[in-house]
Amino acid sequence: MRNVNQICSAVLMAGSLISPGIALAHTDIAAFDQSVFAEAPETVDCTLEDGTQTTCHKLVVNYMPDGLEIGPFCPATLDDAGGIWNWTGENGKLYRIDGDFLRMLDGLGYRFFDDDGNVHSVDNATTRPTVDHACINVTPDETVEITMLVPETPVMAESPKTLGVVGKVGVALDGVPIFSDAPSIQQTGHMPALDTCGGHIDPGGWYHWHATATDIDTVYDHANVKADCGLHQDSSAQFGYAFDGFPMFGSTETDGSPVSELDACNGHTGPTAIGETYHYHSSEDFPNLPPCLVGVQAENNFSTTATAGVGASRAGEDMRIEPPRPDDGGPAGQTPPGFDKAAEKLGVTVEALLQALGDPHGGHPDIAVASKNLGVTEAKLRNILPPPPNH
Structure with missing residues (x-):
C-alpha cells in the first residue's frame, strides 16, 4: 500500500499537465452550506482504491437539503411540461419532457402515454410498471441519510477513471450527491425523468444531481431548450467536489473568462478561488459533468440508510417495493457471478455495469448500447464480461 506522500509528481493527460510545482488544494469543508449536514463533518482515516492510506472528510447529509425546491419531473398529460431528458436515439439531443x-x-x-393523452407515470420504489414505457417519478423518503467520503488531499490516479452510467461523480456544496448520466430509455424501457435543474429521486428515496445545476442555463442556451432552474446560476462558481477531492466549477473561470486547454476529463490546472490546483469545469453539453476523474476515490465512499437504490444496505424490514432493476443484479438484489470483477476492470460500480447491460440474468444484454454508455469498445466489454450461465 502507498502512503499519501508517495503521490506521483507529474501526470500528463490530454493536454493537461499537473507538475511538481503546483499544489493540490485540500478539500475545504467551509465551502459547503453547513446547514446541509445531518452530523458535523469529521476527518477520518480511509483507504483509497489504489491502497493509499490517507484521511477523508466524512460527510453525512439528509435525503435532500431543507428548502430545496425540486421538480417538475413527469408531466401529467401531453398538454403539460415536465422536466428534461437527454434522448440518445434517433433525433438525439436534450429535450423538455412535453407533448412534442x-x-x-x-x-x-x-x-409513454395512453389514448387520452395521460402520461404513464410510476413510482418505481413502490409500484411495478404495468406498461412497457413509463415515466419514473419517485417519492422522497425523508428518513434517509447519506454518508460520503471525500479525500482530504487529492491523489492522482495512474490513469483517468471513466464514469460511465450512474457513476459516482462527487458532492455539491449543498450536500446533494452528483452522479454521471442516468440510464437510457433504450436500456430500461422507462424514463427516470430529471427536473429542470438536472436532478431526480433515487429509488432509495433521496435526491441527487445528474448535472451541474448551478450552470445548467448554459446548457439550455446551447441546446435551445426552454427550461429554467430555480437555483442561482453562476458559470464561474464552484459547484462541489468530485469524489477524488478535486473541486468542480462552472463552465468559465472564476473571473468569468473562457476556459482553455481542458483535458479529457474536462479539467485543468490553474488559479481558483480556493488556490492554484487541478479542477474540473462543466460544459455546455448535457450532462455537463466531467466524463472521468483523474484522482483516486476512497473505498466504500458512498452509502445510505435506504433499503433500495444506489448505496443501499438492503438490510432491515419494511423494505420499499421495487421492480426488478438492472442494478439489482437479479433476485433479492444479488450480483450475478463475475460481475463484481468485471466492474472493477472497467473502473465502474457494479450498479453502473448492470444498469448499462440492462438484463444480465436474461442473457441478452445490448452490448452495443452498454459499451457506448460505459465508454469502452464492444470487443473490450465482451472480453471482460463473464460468460453466460451454462456456457
Whole structure:
C-alpha cells in the first residue's frame, strides 16, 4: 500500500499537465452550506482504491437539503411540461419532457402515454410498471441519510477513471450527491425523468444531481431548450467536489473568462478561488459533468440508510417495493457471478455495469448500447464480461 506522500509528481493527460510545482488544494469543508449536514463533518482515516492510506472528510447529509425546491419531473398529460431528458436515439439531443417530445418518442416506438393523452407515470420504489414505457417519478423518503467520503488531499490516479452510467461523480456544496448520466430509455424501457435543474429521486428515496445545476442555463442556451432552474446560476462558481477531492466549477473561470486547454476529463490546472490546483469545469453539453476523474476515490465512499437504490444496505424490514432493476443484479438484489470483477476492470460500480447491460440474468444484454454508455469498445466489454450461465 502507498502512503499519501508517495503521490506521483507529474501526470500528463490530454493536454493537461499537473507538475511538481503546483499544489493540490485540500478539500475545504467551509465551502459547503453547513446547514446541509445531518452530523458535523469529521476527518477520518480511509483507504483509497489504489491502497493509499490517507484521511477523508466524512460527510453525512439528509435525503435532500431543507428548502430545496425540486421538480417538475413527469408531466401529467401531453398538454403539460415536465422536466428534461437527454434522448440518445434517433433525433438525439436534450429535450423538455412535453407533448412534442413524447409524440416524437411514440413515432420511434416508445409510447409513454395512453389514448387520452395521460402520461404513464410510476413510482418505481413502490409500484411495478404495468406498461412497457413509463415515466419514473419517485417519492422522497425523508428518513434517509447519506454518508460520503471525500479525500482530504487529492491523489492522482495512474490513469483517468471513466464514469460511465450512474457513476459516482462527487458532492455539491449543498450536500446533494452528483452522479454521471442516468440510464437510457433504450436500456430500461422507462424514463427516470430529471427536473429542470438536472436532478431526480433515487429509488432509495433521496435526491441527487445528474448535472451541474448551478450552470445548467448554459446548457439550455446551447441546446435551445426552454427550461429554467430555480437555483442561482453562476458559470464561474464552484459547484462541489468530485469524489477524488478535486473541486468542480462552472463552465468559465472564476473571473468569468473562457476556459482553455481542458483535458479529457474536462479539467485543468490553474488559479481558483480556493488556490492554484487541478479542477474540473462543466460544459455546455448535457450532462455537463466531467466524463472521468483523474484522482483516486476512497473505498466504500458512498452509502445510505435506504433499503433500495444506489448505496443501499438492503438490510432491515419494511423494505420499499421495487421492480426488478438492472442494478439489482437479479433476485433479492444479488450480483450475478463475475460481475463484481468485471466492474472493477472497467473502473465502474457494479450498479453502473448492470444498469448499462440492462438484463444480465436474461442473457441478452445490448452490448452495443452498454459499451457506448460505459465508454469502452464492444470487443473490450465482451472480453471482460463473464460468460453466460451454462456456457
